[in-house]
Amino acid sequence: MDHLNEPAPAPVETAGSPVPALPRRVTVLSGGVGGARFLRGLLHRIAGTPGSPTEVTVVANTADDIWVHGLKVCPDLDTVMYTLGGGIDAVRGWGRTEETWNAKEELAAYGVEPTWFGLGDKDLATHLVRTQMLEAGYPLSAVTEALCRRWQPGVRLLPMTDDRVETHVLIDDPAEPSGRRAVHFQEYWVRLRAEVPARAVVPVGLEQSAPGPGVLEAITDTDLLVLPPSNPVVSVGTILGVPGIREAVSSTSAPVVGLSPIVAGSHVHGMAAQVLTAIGVEVSAAAVAEHYGARSTGGVLDAWLVDESDGAAVERVRAAGIACAAVPLMMTDLDATASMVDAALRLLSEERR
Amino acid sequence: MDHLNEPAPAPVETAGSPVPALPRRVTVLSGGVGGARFLRGLLHRIAGTPGSPTEVTVVANTADDIWVHGLKVCPDLDTVMYTLGGGIDAVRGWGRTEETWNAKEELAAYGVEPTWFGLGDKDLATHLVRTQMLEAGYPLSAVTEALCRRWQPGVRLLPMTDDRVETHVLIDDPAEPSGRRAVHFQEYWVRLRAEVPARAVVPVGLEQSAPGPGVLEAITDTDLLVLPPSNPVVSVGTILGVPGIREAVSSTSAPVVGLSPIVAGSHVHGMAAQVLTAIGVEVSAAAVAEHYGARSTGGVLDAWLVDESDGAAVERVRAAGIACAAVPLMMTDLDATASMVDAALRLLSEERR
Incomplete structure (x- = not known):
């Protein structure tokens, strides 16, 4: 030593x-x-x-999981799964390679929020399978195991918990009586690009x-x-x-x-x-x-x-x-x-x- | 006369x-x-x-509505809405113009049935909006009205009912004890291309x-x-x-x-x-x-x-x-x-x- x-x-x-x-x-x-x-x-x-x-x-x-357009999205699980399974867009670092964004554009045309979340057409399939399995009663860990049967990431991939946890970030908002507003972590990161100060992190x-x-x-x-x-x-x-x-x-x-x-x-x-x-x-x-x-x-x-x-x-x-x-x-x-x-x-x- | x-x-x-x-x-x-x-x-x-x-x-x-991959799909409502709203693929007669099929291919890659249903990426947005509204408690008629606010079909479009009705078709199946098997109308039409005899029509x-x-x-x-x-x-x-x-x-x-x-x-x-x-x-x-x-x-x-x-x-x-x-x-x-x-x-x- x-x-x-x-x-x-x-x-x-x-x-x-x-x-x-x-x-x-x-x-x-x-x-x-x-x-x-x-x-x-x-x-x-x-x-x-x-x-x-x-x-x-x-x-x-x-x-940092989020329910968006009725679908359960697990960004970190998917990034690990896609990266190790050879499906990641290596330049962006997230989402699928050779991705298209037609569903996302159409959702925006319907005026449905959020419009800022990066929901690719290929990626959507993962969220559809996951959501349908969750709604059928499977825990996230079992769903993740099922998704990994396709991706063969070469690791055993375990969600930290099967329970719903969502990190929120407190940001300044003069329009609020408290002067603060909580946004989902994804909104802080994707929509606001982390360009405003984070006043607190609240893992709900x-x-x-x-x-x-x-x-x-x-x-x-x-x-x-x-x-x-x-x-x-x-x-x-x-x-x-x-x-x-x-x-x-x-x-x-x-x-x-x-x-x-x-x-x-x-x-x-x-x-x-x-x-x-x-x-x-x-x-x-x-x-x-x-x-x-x-x-x-x-x-x-x-x-x-x-x-x-x-x-x-x-x-x-x-x-x-x-x-x-x-x-x-x-x-x-x-x-x-x-x-x-x-x-x-x-x-x-x-x-x- | x-x-x-x-x-x-x-x-x-x-x-x-x-x-x-x-x-x-x-x-x-x-x-x-x-x-x-x-x-x-x-x-x-x-x-x-x-x-x-x-x-x-x-x-x-x-x-002929169908729940597929956890989404509520209403083929006839959508065909009327897209056709009159200028979004239809005129050659096929159904689905969206300039459609892509990435989510569908990915769902097949996950091995999730049904693989035969024509779920386009643009079209998916309609089903996502509809499903989320239905799950929030809106009846199909209200959902259809909301979707039509985008498409402006030039008609008032009413679903015949807000209740779930699904037409099934009885086909021959020697593997069944009864010699018959019921398939969803969409399976009869899309997967089987109506190429086998329909023995009965059952609007469940x-x-x-x-x-x-x-x-x-x-x-x-x-x-x-x-x-x-x-x-x-x-x-x-x-x-x-x-x-x-x-x-x-x-x-x-x-x-x-x-x-x-x-x-x-x-x-x-x-x-x-x-x-x-x-x-x-x-x-x-x-x-x-x-x-x-x-x-x-x-x-x-x-x-x-x-x-x-x-x-x-x-x-x-x-x-x-x-x-x-x-x-x-x-x-x-x-x-x-x-x-x-x-x-x-x-x-x-x-x-x-």
């Missing part, structure tokens, strides 16, 4: 050490785009290790929710738990907010490693900066680690990777009782992302020596 | 007489494609009479249904009631089967004129031949008139137009107490269809002299 007290190692230092093998069971707590891209790199790393027995379970955020229904089938077991009965560079508030934050999940993460015998979604003082994708500000957390790689907290002090992290540009954060993270290294964290391609997996394994291996 | 006892007049004979003006209120009992095309001709005729005060009400068949729920709001008034408080060349069994037949509607048609003070959907011993479009056979009615223009029956003997017709190729049917129809003329009944274009309206007015006018 000695070297953990030294200044941030340059990537070349860790890159030189042998990469520990991936354990048999890996569980990842994922949001949408960032988590899905990380998972592709993880599967790429596994595929590059012939005979690797590693099995990946993904516990996905469902708090979260406290009353229960972990989905297999979720707690995926956290306690695993060999490695990863917090990918997903949003620490509205993605990983809501997963941890499902009663029982934070406790399971804190007490699992598996090591827990996270990758910073904040690079050089801002998010790479999404609106983490806005929602971190809303909950009073500094927008920095070190502050997010402190927000998650060290498992030794009741938090959820054993180790934390920051980007090479955030080398100065390493000492501060270590001071919080969390092992830390600075490595390239930009998921520019599959190999770059696979290297992040290697760096996480190396960091944990070194921390355990 | 003298000339009604003469042999069938050639079209040139009637074409010479002056065309009576359209009355102020016209009500049409319509199915899908045939009824919609007739209505276009009727509106064309009205538009060609500047200052015409004629208002058209359409009572549309809803017995029809006897328990009630006329939709305004339907009986549209029949009793009108100046002309028209049975367009729609299917006499599964379209006009089910409309007349809603308890109260047949009685209203029999007793309205307005004259009732019908146009034969059977030309030269078969249907022009659809599967009237198959379903007429199923109910034991000869497939001929005269037999359909006899099936409807003369109002003077408890039926629903005062007058009946047959195609010029069916001139031999005129005497037989007259013998049933129904005024009859043979005129061109092929709806090849708007003018041809408008001429059918003129012929109907002429026939009624001559019959009343």
